[in-house]
Amino acid sequence: MSQLQTRFFTDNKKYSVDDVPFSIPAASEVQELSNVINKLLEAKNGSHSQIEFDFLVRGQFLRTSLSNHMEAEGISTEDVVEIEYVERFTAPQPEECMMHDDWISSVEADSEWILTGSYDKTARIWSLEGKAVMTVAGHTDVVKDVAWVRRDGLTSLLLTASLDQTILLWEWNSERNKLKARHCCRGHAGSVDTIATDPTRTKFCSGSWDKMLKIWSAVATEEEEEVVVEEPPSRPRKKQKTEQLGLTRTPLMTLSGHNEAVSSVLWLDSEEICSASWDHTIRLWDAETGSVKTTLTGSKVFNHISYSPLCRRLASGSTDRHVRLWDPRSKDGSLVLLSLTSHSGWVTAVKWAPSHEHQLVSGSLDNLVKLWDTRSCKTPLYDVSAHEDKVLCVDWTDSRLMLSGGADNKLYTYRYTACETDAGA
């Protein structure tokens, strides 16, 4: 059996070993390498307890035997191989399962509360422990997306977008557990499928089936704005209903340019909006002028996009099986940096980890939630197969929770351990 000259290194001082080359059997896999490191650490520090490590060869996770990996990556076996080792990211542990009455269309969590939108025309607020706190009812149709706007002490502002073409801005007092609809945002001519709050928490953007993006003010005010869209006078009943749900609000700006329904929208920063659409494009908009800055063209319908400020990458889930990574800064149109391929159905949701530049989670119609590390694009880190039906939404919290909701009416939370080094990165 051939031997390879390797040198191990790590950023974690706690687990560092001597910087000397070792001769390792070429066929050894992660488990053997991990044993080697553990042996070394034990030799160095008698109180060392067994720890599982993962290994990176030139920035790629080792998933097969060392020789196969090097052959696949085209690394010469003559030189000394530099192998980085990190503590293994432990599998996410299922924590809570929150039952809904209907399909969960969207989920967004902040540090304390989870907001879910559901096909039963309501949104719900849950505590992180899985207790239903509040039901947000007011829409006349399916709630397609939800978003937190801001929290001032005990009062929170939240948004729900619905198939009934409206977005409702709610004010919720968590202490008194009182909910009030402050504004009803009207103007879309199709179901509002996506909303995103800007980083300044004063505006939000919505994308709709009517191919439009609209920017709205997220500040709750008392006076009613003038209604731009004339309501047909023959619908007094509808009018009454909307009056109950707060003041009508009209968009600050309308961004038109997509040829098909807008499926996902997000703010890159306070100046820049990114939207994904069924017309196979991702567009970057200037939020001030409302013009298209860049268009990234894919070949399939985009279902969802997510942006990570840590690695400045855009991840997209589309109606093929792939999660694709894009660089939104690139000016030369469509450039897929990486395709993460393992799903067998449409990828309906993607979300970057808030605290890890390499990790993202994706949900798909094949009932799976996958946790990815971009350093291992062929195989995900973990498959979470808790759902019994289509996964429609995923999210992370800063408090080490992963969330996923789907067509089996269940919202699952998973606890994961973030590496300290990565958290600091």
Place this chain on the structure above:
Amino acid sequence: MRTVNLESQKNGTMSKAKEKSAKKRVVEEDDDQLPIFDKDVTEKKAGEEDDADLSDSEESVFSGLEDSGSDSHDEEEDAEEGDDEDDDDAVILDEILTKSSGVETATEPPATDKNTPTVNMGVLFLLQKQYSRVQNVKTAPKQKRKMKKGEGVAMDDGGEKGLINTRHGDEYEHDTSDEEDIRNTVGNIPMEWYQDYPHIGYNLDGKKIFKPIRNKDELDEFLDKMENPDYWRTVHDKTTASDIRLSDEQVDLVHRLQKGQFGDVNFNEYEPSVDFFTNEVMIHPVTNRPQDKRSFIPSLIEKEKVSKLVHAIKMGWIKPRKPKETTPQYYDLWAKEDPNAILGRHKMHVPAPKMRLPGHEESYNPPPEYLLTEEERMAWEQQDAEDRKLPFLPQKHSCLRAVPAFSRFIHERFERCLDLYLCPRQRKMRVNVNPEDLIPKLPKPKDLQPFPTTMSLVYIGHSSLVRSISASPTGQWLVSGSDDCTVRFWEVNTGRCMKTLEVGGAVKSVAWNPNPAVCLVAVCFESTVLLLNPGLGDRLVVSSTDQLITSYEPPEEDKEQAVTWALSEGPEHDNGHRLTLTHPKAVKQVVWHGKGDYLASVMPDNSSNLQVLIHQVSKRRTQNPFRKNKGLVQCVSFHPLRPYFFVATQRYVRVYNLIKQELTKKLMTNCKWISSMAIHPGGDNLICGSYDCRLAWFDLDLSTKPYKMLRHHKKALRGVAYHKHYPLFASGADDGSVIICHGMVYNDLLQNPLIVPVKVLKGHQITHDLGVLDVTFHPTQPWVFSSGADATIRLFT
């Protein structure tokens, strides 16, 4: 007449041929019809006495003449000289006569002419032309003899001169042709010309010769043949249409002539010849004239010729002793054959197969390993003769002397002969064609993307087979109608059933209004067409649609319509029902016009002209566009752009112009039973699915025959669809598969559509022998929906 004949017979004068023949004719002919014979016979009657008298002495007279032939020599020669200018026959005749008889005098041919009719009558004209020569020869002597006879008398009377005179006088009295039968003057013509007349000619007096009253038919002929002992000697005379019985003499004559003998029995053809000129060579010249001078002078002309030749030889123009080319002339027979030709003769030569050389096992004393063991021998005997590796058993003999005769020798030779005989002496030319080259060049499916490739979503909810599906014009919703009497509305991108509506029967067809400004879905079940407002999509559109329907004002005069329009109210209205069209018969299909105001419904019924109805929703009007029933209507469709209407019957698709109200085209599908039809969004192409597993693509500009027939499905096609924007079409069949084809239609009229099958999509389970029942494309994405008998709808992307 008859009495006369009888008399003559009694008289025993039958020995004379001429008389007999005359008599016979007389017996058979009627008096009136043949007056010519009357005359002859009367003549004969007149001379009968003499004849009878003479007949006894005839032989003697002849012999007497022969004996005393010498005295008549001079006169004979005179006659010859005088008759020289007569016809050749006569001359030859004379010569023969002179040669043969010597004694016999060839008397005047004209005289014979005079008598020929009587002489020839009977036999001679019946013996056709081939005997004519012999006839002359044969008859002549007789006549001459007879003439001699007569002349003898004449000579006795008036001498030579008188004879000659009479002869000359006779010469022009009658026609010279002795072969002609002048009883009938029509001449030598085909007698069938007179077939249609009652007569067969004219006699010498110009009177008609009539045919016998009753013609002999076959039966008479047969009876005659059986009963008449003289049948064999009876001949039919065409010119007089009478039967003539040949006398013994005549039969003899015929026999002799057949044997190539002379007609006259007494004629000796081997008479000694008489030299007219001496054969001795005289030594003295006949004349004493001196020789010419020119015979002694060399010829100047010759000299000139010789000098010319000499000059030519000197000049070398002529080579007198040029050696002859002795080498034989050959040429290459195969010079023109191309030596490189593959089929060249020499290359086509296949040598006969060679006999296999004997090996060790054939030896009389084979090495022991070639000898079969007992088991092998058993196995060998068990095997079929063809399967045996060796046709014989190797045997060991102590010495060559002990080797018996080879028992299979004949057999082996025979097989060898068969080998040689049956060996194919021809080289089979094998064309090395790569089978892939024969496949037409089609683009790779990979280059024709996008098209649906994988199943993405399954829309589950129905409990029975889903007959029909239709996508909303925006592509957000899908409507499906099922046999479980429900209509379901689905959100396309999640597979969520947004709405379920119960209707009163198994839904046969659903159709979403293609106008994006109208939110209406037509659903047909039993004999009802229901217009639903699903309330999905833009609220404004939904409400404007409702307004459109409620704003209808009934016209002043109510016209009688084939269907009743009813506005839904109360709970039904809340469910989305808007208008109910009650048809007289079960409705199978509904289809919208592209503008969304007109709606066609199909009520298949073979016995009525009320099969297709076109409804106008805004005016709530219904009309029956067809007055005649052209067959069981399967499906209909509107042209996407022009006012055309497509009606598919069992075998044909008819294209009607709705404005001109006329039939524009009739497409022959070559299918047994059309099941579905789809029109290309450009309007110039059409696909037809049929229950006999075929899909026919028509180019309406090209022909009324299918431009292409696709037989990819294993079972009956149930649904076909075109994509609105992408060059795709799909077909769903009972085999549970959906086949996606790339169907590119070019704006260039010269370029024919490009059709490439790109993908077979499988997913539906076959339930009750039914697979996919309907297919439809997403209006904007290259996605295809299929509904199946397994109660699911599937989305392939």
